[in-house]
Amino acid sequence: MDGGGPDRVVQRCAEHADDGGTILRLAPSGRSNADDRRQLVTSMQASSRCTGHTPREDTELFPKIKDVVSSHEYDAMAEDFEKKEHELFGADGFEKMTARVAALEQQMGIFDLNQFTPR
Template identity: 45%
Template sequence: MRGSVPTTRCARGQASGPGENGDVVDDRNSPAVRRRDLLGLSSAALAGAVSVTAYRGLPGAPALAATPGPQAAPHEQEAEVTPPEDLMREHGVLKRILLVYREGIRRVEGGGSAPAQPLNAAARIIRDFIEDYHEHLEEQYVFPRLREAGKLTDTVSVLQLQHRRGRALTGRILAATGRSGASGTHARRSLVADMAAFIRMYEPHEAREDTVVFPAFREVVPAKEFLELAERFEDEEHRRFGRRGFEGIVDQVADIEKTLGIYDLSQFTPAR
């Protein structure tokens, strides 16, 4: 979704997992299917079924083979996945990284060492996918439109400040989990404090965007422009992160979770 892809990110069209020094290692070549293409095909098939059913209900209508109706226009096919939906999916990636940070905090506070490689890989996803891509889209397209409309201007100012503070925290987390590592007691405490501050800020940050900011953005952008933005967002995603785009990033996060033993969803279910 942004400029060149850093060498630590997976190659285009491939899935990945953390390797040595926390690098993300790529080992798959599954073909990509655009999310909106699937939705468009489903919408077209449904439209055809409705068209045939309605015709057969007319008095005296001759029998017809079940043929699909006219396909929807390209923009109509893609209208199912909107810019806020894309941004909210990306918030799902952020939420899962926050769980990775929580696991790092739990291990250090339990007397263990910091799991430097997976934490570093997680922080690089925050830097590359969340900060340099996701937040860039918000700052380029979402926040300016709200300011122009005079909506949520105070909230937008706070969110942008939090973006800057988040980048500072990520920089320190990357440094602390690099090759030198957070070996000393003071370094480990600083790492825990930075991850805890990141979690505390971004949980309300993303919740406010999902429930207030993105709905307001939808209200101030005309429908035609909304559809154009949806296509622009996806094109930028694939330009930056390869053919698998979002799906490839999700695979990277899953591999980090597996490394830390927190991938299995059932482990978070209370016993009663």
């Protein structure tokens, strides 16, 4: 990723905020329609670049949150995230979206992670 610090990361993610929607919209036709496939690949590549920092956040940043906020603040954040999930995706939103992504992965032939794991 190019330089620019946190502001640049936020800007790049904002630029690609709709990549997920584009991917969901084009996944069903991407195998049979060349134009849709090209746009699908472009959106997937952009999304991948935008989320390159995610593993570090998951392993380094998020565990440290408990060190810098009180347990009350942490619980309030969790509640806010849960409310936002329900607002965006309805009841059982995470579970529904996980199932939706799994179905798309199966349609695209990328569901079995073993095919991508070096032996």
